[in-house]
Amino acid sequence: MTLTLDAPRIVTVDPLLELHGVNKSYGPVVALRNVHATVFPGEVLGIVGESGSGKSTLLRMMNLEETPDSGSYTLDLPDVDGNLFELDRFARRMLCATRIGIVYQNPHLGLLMKHSSSGNVAERLLVAGERRFAVLREKATDALAASEFPLERLDAPPIELSGGMQQRVQLAKAIALEPALLLLDEPTTGLDVSVQALVLDTLKRLQQDRKITMVIVSHDLGVIRTLADRVMVMRRGEVVEAGLADQIFQDPQHAYTQQLVHAKL
Amino acid sequence: MTLASLTKPWAPMSYGFLDASAKRELRRKMVKAVCVPGCQMPYASREVPMARGWGTGGLQVSLTLINPQTCVKVIDQGADDSVNAASIRRFLSRVSGAPVTLDTLQADLIQSRHRIPEEILREDQVLVLQVPNPEPLRSVQPNMSIARQMHGDADYGRMWLQLYEQIVRSGRVMQGASYPSMVNGRHVMTPSPIPRWDVPKLHMAKHLTILSAGREKRIFAVPPYCRVEPLVFDDVPYRVEDHAGLTCSRSGAKGFFMNEVPQDDGTSAFELSDSEYGVKSIRRAEGDPVDLGDTWYTNGELTK
Numbered sequence: 001m002t003l004t005l006d007a008p009r010i011v012t013v014d015p016l017l018e019l020h021g022v023n024k025s026y027g028p029v030v031a032l033r034n035v036h037a038t039v040f041p042g043e044v045l046g047i048v049g050e051s052g053s054g055k056s057t058l059l060r061m062m063n064l065e066e067t068p069d070s071g072s073y074t075l076d077l078p079d080v081d082g083n084l085f086e087l088d089r090f091a092r093r094m095l096c097a098t099r100i101g102i103v104y105q106n107p108h109l110g111l112l113m114k115h116s117s118s119g120n121v122a123e124r125l126l127v128a129g130e131r132r133f134a135v136l137r138e139k140a141t142d143a144l145a146a147s148e149f150p151l152e153r154l155d156a157p158p159i160e161l162s163g164g165m166q167q168r169v170q171l172a173k174a175i176a177l178e179p180a181l182l183l184l185d186e187p188t189t190g191l192d193v194s195v196q197a198l199v200l201d202t203l204k205r206l207q208q209d210r211k212i213t214m215v216i217v218s219h220d221l222g223v224i225r226t227l228a229d230r231v232m233v234m235r236r237g238e239v240v241e242a243g244l245a246d247q248i249f250q251d252p253q254h255a256y257t258q259q260l261v262h263a264k265l
Numbered sequence: 266m267t268l269a270s271l272t273k274p275w276a277p278m279s280y281g282f283l284d285a286s287a288k289r290e291l292r293r294k295m296v297k298a299v300c301v302p303g304c305q306m307p308y309a310s311r312e313v314p315m316a317r318g319w320g321t322g323g324l325q326v327s328l329t330l331i332n333p334q335t336c337v338k339v340i341d342q343g344a345d346d347s348v349n350a351a352s353i354r355r356f357l358s359r360v361s362g363a364p365v366t367l368d369t370l371q372a373d374l375i376q377s378r379h380r381i382p383e384e385i386l387r388e389d390q391v392l393v394l395q396v397p398n399p400e401p402l403r404s405v406q407p408n409m410s411i412a413r414q415m416h417g418d419a420d421y422g423r424m425w426l427q428l429y430e431q432i433v434r435s436g437r438v439m440q441g442a443s444y445p446s447m448v449n450g451r452h453v454m455t456p457s458p459i460p461r462w463d464v465p466k467l468h469m470a471k472h473l474t475i476l477s478a479g480r481e482k483r484i485f486a487v488p489p490y491c492r493v494e495p496l497v498f499d500d501v502p503y504r505v506e507d508h509a510g511l512t513c514s515r516s517g518a519k520g521f522f523m524n525e526v527p528q529d530d531g532t533s534a535f536e537l538s539d540s541e542y543g544v545k546s547i548r549r550a551e552g553d554p555v556d557l558g559d560t561w562y563t564n565g566e567l568t569k
Contacts, residue, residue, distance in 0.1 A: 126423065133501050
């Protein structure tokens with residue numbers, strides 16, 4: 001019996017997201033120094049680093065909430081081109097609303113606490129121009145179901161929900177428009193371990209079902225290890241090491257990464 | 266030549282109470298507001314001898330527009346005879362010498378709180394509405410700086426969120442007054458706390474409507490023949506109050522906006538909210554020769 005192997009293929013997929021030479025400082029504090037990042041379609045990029053290493057700033061830039069001092073940002077999507085940092089406020093808002101979903105660590109940032117949960121999800125659709133009540137209702141329910149939110153609490157305001165539920169509402173809101181890019185900023189920090197595991201489960205399942213490209217920021221290596229394909233380690237505004245998740249965790253090269261991995265284990 | 270010969274003789278107050286610079290400010294802002302229908306124009310709101318929140322915005326506009334020939338009508342919740350309406354009417358007349366009327370058809374300038382008269386207004390009439398809270402986005406965006414940006418971007422998605430919430434909670438749109446409306450397809454405004462019944466009257470109306478908030482220092486306007494469309498979902502139509510079938514217990518008029526008058530036996534009677542229209546209906550029924558103008562609604566249906 002002869003074993004036939006496929007001819008070796010060269011990966012020719014273009015990255016979905018590309019950040020190039022991004023610098024940002026807040027007065028004397030340098031938040032990001034010459035950061036490059038690429039994310040390929042369907043991939044999960046994890047960004048780790050200690051507090052103040054600039055990882056959240058980087059994520060906020062990916063969500064176009066902040067503009068850097070210099071650098072460029074491109075997304076490889078139909079009818080999106082050029083440096084996204086140069087977009088005007090209006091174009092930026094439309095792009096964020098329709099193509100990028102974000103889950104914040106603090107649900108108060110991402111949710112309207114006193115509106116209903118389904119309303120929070122519907123808001124996304126409304127911003128994108130949906131004006132039919134029945135469709136809004138249906139799509140909001142679908143998105144909440146996909147993020148494994150208990151549907152009997154569909155119309156409860158997030159302020160009455162537990163932390164894990166609030167994160168699920170945020171997630172439903174983020175995926176309601178099937179974004180090309182999903183950004184997660186410490187999505188499980190502040191949740192207890194069992195709830196954390198459930199939320200991670202949901203994220204993992206979503207990623208498998210929908211092949212969403214994700215960028216996940218966390219200081220928790222466990223979270224990154226569960227989800228990420230590739231990892232970027234940041235320290236003091238610089239990327240000190242980047243590579244495949246297994247590679248980083250099994251064979252860390254940079255002293256800081258070694259320290260980080262050992263601290264975890 | 267002396268300085269005294271160049272200046273006007275001293276007078277205890279200027280015509281129409283407001284000084285010339287205040288009136289110029291208001292005129293400029295009114296012109297701006299008419300040019301950009303529904304857009305809120307900030308203006309330097311002056312003190313008038315009335316507490317903020319009692320119609321100071323509307324009063325300043327009226328004082329600016331008034332002249333000795335202007336016939337003035339003042340409405341408070343549809344009534345001409347409430348203390349507030351009577352006081353404002355008397356004040357306007359005293360500082361300007363303008364004649365006053367209760368009849369919508371005779372009025373040139375109508376200052377109103379919370380209602381638009383039932384008789385159709387003409388091209389030569391001006392309606393001034395008092396506005397307590399001019400910002401329709403306040404309930405969905407408490408930060409006014411961001412709200413102004415949202416107006417600039419025509420980012421009104423969240424207004425529908427408010428309607429969504431009401432339908433989810435109560436099964437229907439509960440917004441009773443100040444129903445947010447799109448003016449000229451561009452700016453969302455609050456039409457002041459007029460009932461839903463009155464909002465369609467503004468759509469393509471022949472008269473000029475000026476809305477003024479004295480405390481919040483904002484003026485906006487609906488010019489004649491301008492589109493005013495209440496915000497609705499495509500599949501949930503706009504509904505006015507169910508007053509079409511109600512009959513006024515005093516005048517017998519039917520199909521207008523009514524005030525509910527609770528009775529001793531627990532039931533309620535209804536009377537026309539537009540009090541002068543009610544009075545005219547009664548007088549006509551008694552055989553007086555009174556002019557009843559065409560109304561926006563006939564038998565509870567919008568006639569336009």
